[in-house]
Amino acid sequence: MNGFYKINKTNEKNINFIHEVAEVCVLAGKILLENGAETFRVEDTMNRLAQSFSVHEAQSFVTPTGIVFAIEGRDVTQLVRITRRGTNLRKVSEVNSLSRQVAEGGAQIEEIHRRLKHIDRIVNTYPEWLQILAAAAASSCFLIMFLGRWGDILPAFIAGGAGQAGTIYFHRLTKVKFFSEFMSSILVGLIAVLSVRIGMGLELNKIIIGAVMPLVPGVPITNAVRDVMAGDLVSGLSKSAEAGLTAFAIGIGIAFALALY
Structure with missing residues (x-):
């Protein structure tokens, strides 16, 4: 027993x-x-x-x-x-x-x-103010990398930081990721357009390109390619569609802002 x-x-x-x-x-x-x-x-x-x-x-x-x-x-x-x-x-x-x-x-x-x-x-690894500052600094660096003018560093810095701040804020309002990316890209475009109109910025295209880079879904695109190459076709195609929709939302937001230029 x-x-x-x-x-x-x-x-x-x-x-x-x-x-x-x-x-x-x-x-x-x-x-x-x-x-x-x-x-x-x-x-x-x-x-x-x-x-x-x-x-x-x-x-x-x-x-x-x-x-x-x-x-x-x-x-x-x-x-x-x-x-x-x-x-x-x-x-x-x-x-x-x-x-x-x-x-x-x-x-x-x-x-x-x-x-x-x-x-x-753990909710956030880094505080939000540091994320915004890092996005702003990265936007200025992307501007120079894409052969922008040194005089456009400040507009790119402000637009990039505002875009990251917008992403954080709009994501709190709604869990629809594409909406937050769309609204943030509109904010980036409007700041870039305004900076050129008041004479603070010189090249609108380079300012927008530099400031929008922190919003680009680089990690999802990379993971989608790796999943497809590893044979995980369902995950690869799903992540490709998600990254494509995010890029589409960013493009539509910038186009909306440029329509006001």
Whole structure:
């Protein structure tokens, strides 16, 4: 009787451990997918985490809007819906570092779960004022890179910072990403047009090009190409469509502003 009780307790511990491994893998995949990681990286990280905890029957299927994770023979399947996506490469880097640490056998599963929850709770890696300042400085640098005039650095600086501030503000009003990009590009275009009209700016095209670059979806485009090359056609085409719609919204916003010029 005692042997039967011990076997049941052992099986119960094993089942609880398997479920916790699944939760850790899905949480890691969720953080990566929500913050700009490509599909291949998400699936590979989830599978490696499972294997590091001696769960070799794990299977994962990832799309831009959802994660399916299952462990064969264990009756464990989890589905997570992804409702928001952005770019926060610091979170991606932290999850990757944590995954490598697990692969080296340097942490227990409870500690990994706790650290992943902490990473997931981080809202903004950098304060908003610093994001705006960085976008403004990058816009000035892009202006020079595209052979703009030095006299247009200040208009590009102001327009780029205003565009980033607009993205943050409009994203709070609505979760429709394309709307915030559209309104931000209008703001960039209007500031560029106004700077040229009052004589503060010289070349309208170069000012707009430099200021709009921080809004361009560079990470989604890169991930879309990598997913297609890795054979993840569903994710690659989905991300390509998302990046294309974002670029279209930016173009329409700039065209609307230029119509007033």
